[in-house]
Amino acid sequence: MSVRIILIGPPGAGKGTQAAKLSEKLGIPAISTGDIFRANVAGETELGKTAKRYMDAGEYVPDEVTNSMVQDRLGQDDAKAGFLLDGYPRTEAQVAELDRMLEGMGEKLDHVVELTADTDEVVERLLARAQLQGRSDDTEDVIRHRLDVYAEQTQPLTDIYAERGLLRQVDGLGEVDAITDRIIKAIDT
Ligand code: ADP
Numbered sequence: 001m002s003v004r005i006i007l008i009g010p011p012g013a014g015k016g017t018q019a020a021k022l023s024e025k026l027g028i029p030a031i032s033t034g035d036i037f038r039a040n041v042a043g044e045t046e047l048g049k050t051a052k053r054y055m056d057a058g059e060y061v062p063d064e065v066t067n068s069m070v071q072d073r074l075g076q077d078d079a080k081a082g083f084l085l086d087g088y089p090r091t092e093a094q095v096a097e098l099d100r101m102l103e104g105m106g107e108k109l110d111h112v113v114e115l116t117a118d119t120d121e122v123v124e125r126l127l128a129r130a131q132l133q134g135r136s137d138d139t140e141d142v143i144r145h146r147l148d149v150y151a152e153q154t155q156p157l158t159d160i161y162a163e164r165g166l167l168r169q170v171d172g173l174g175e176v177d178a179i180t181d182r183i184i185k186a187i188d189t
Contacts, residue, residue, distance in 0.1 A: 002082045003028060004107060005187065006089070008157065009115035011146045012122030012129075013172045014179065018115065019086040021180040028082040031073055033066060033090075056136050058145035060090060060153065067097045074101055090154045111187045112161040115172040115179075119147060 003026060007015045016032060023030035037055060040048030047069065054061045070088050073079065089095045102108055117125075123143055130138035137146065161167045168186035172179060 003110050003187070004082055004102075005084045005110060006112045006161075007084060007086045007115065008112060008154065008161075009172060010117060010119075010122050010150045010155075011143065012126040013115040013117040014125075014176070015086045015115055017176055018172075018180060018183060019084055021176070022084055022183060025180070025184065026082070026084070028084055029078045030084045030086055031070070031079065031088070032086040033070065033088045034086070036069060036073065037061060056142070058137055058142040058149065060149060063091060063093045063097070066090075067094060070094075070098070071101055074105070089157065090150075092153075092157065092160070095157055095160060109166055111168055112158070112166045113183055113186060114158050114167060114169045115183075116169060117172040121173065122147065 005022070005026075005028075007019055007022075009015050016034070019030035019032060022028075037048070037051040041052045041055070042048070047065065050065060051061045060066075066088065070085075074083065085098075089098050098109075123140075126138050126143045127140065129135065137143075158167055158169075168183075170179065170182045170186050
């Protein structure tokens with residue numbers, strides 16, 4: 001199926017988990033900017049070195065860096081017939097840049113899925129994940145800061161997409177599979 005989806009939601013809302021499920025069900029690649037940055041950090045590339053400084057502080061990586069990385073990724077063959085973006089766009093400037101990229105490809109977005117979860121729940125999930133995965137940005141202070149940055153810079157993007165008639169809000173609380181079903185329903189318009 002040729003479908004282009006953005007998944008948006010606070011850290012800990014379960015975007016990565018749902019992205020993997022949806023990718024399989026819909027047969028489209030899940031593109032996670034966070035994962036691409038982490039792979040670059042692990043591989044000690046120049047991009048990784050730049051990104052790490054911001055990620056460890058809970059800040060967003062500068063738009064120019066992120067935008068060109070996404071442009072490269074969307075240009076790859078497997079993204080031609082659709083994709084699911086997890087973690088991009090996160091700023092208004094990234095929205096404009098994605099619009100430009102899609103226009104260049106002669107494509108448009110189909111859905112923006114907002115996965116909702118309240119702050120106490122996401123903090124709890126992220127602290128639990130910290131124990132399991134040891135991600136360097138999952139300490140309590142950095143988690144709180146990431147949530148503030150999300151509220152300030154990313155939450156407002158939902159208004160932009162609501163105005164375009166693309167926003168589908170989905171409750172991110174509950175069983176993983178039940179949430180996947182909710183998302184499938186929400187995009188089955
Ligand atoms: P989470 O959603 O739990 O914060 P991600 O894995 O999506 O985790 O992102 C981890 C970090 O990667 C972010 O805190 C940020 O530093 C960086 N990052 C990911 N996507 C973007 C983006 N679109 N723009 C800027 N920075 C990003």
